[in-house]
Amino acid sequence: QPPRSTDILLQEFITRGPNEADIAFVYESIALHRWRQSSLTQGNPYQMYYLEPTIETVATAAIVTRNVNQATADAAQQFLDFLAEPEQQSVFVQFGFRSANSNVDIQSVVNSPWLQSIPGVSASPPPASPTQEQTTLAEVIRLWQRAK
Structure with a gap:
């Protein structure tokens, strides 16, 4: 039976x-978050490797306004704005997520896993694979806008 998630x-x-298995493909945040556990229980922690080109996952959020009143939509926007602030982004960094706020440097955050000498970890991973062709992106956008 396959695991329920890459963290499991x-x-x-x-x-x-x-x-x-000699290798596991997991999200970077999970590998960073579990590394200390591995070093304590196995004595010989794992090495991280980045695919080249790598696959980028982008933190996204949206407010779906269909069937939602304006006050609820405004509150949702305030919450998203709160999450994007440097203080909250620093908490995400401490758990191995790259910041969605360009003003937050992952190497300057206290307790950042990128400062913990984890073998193979890189603050600047290889370039991401090319995005989908324009027609595919246009179709995804069209479907998204239809759902609003």
Whole structure:
């Protein structure tokens, strides 16, 4: 049975130790967050590698305004603005997420995993793979706008 998430997969690798798999593909944030656990339980923590080109996941949020009154939509926007502030983005960085706020440097945040000498970790990963062709993106945008 496949793991329910990449975090559970990595936890199983850490708990059980060496097994049939030599490599696990997981999100960077999960690998960074679980690294200390691996170093404590296995004695020989794992090495991180980045695919080249890598696959970028972008933190996104949207307020769907259909069937929502203006006060609720405004409150949702305030919450998103709050999450984007440097103080909150710094908390995300501490858990291995790259900041969605360009004013937050992942290497200057206290307790940033990028400052913990984790083998293979990189503040500047390889370039991301090219985005989808314009017709695909246009169709996704069209469907999204239809759902609003």
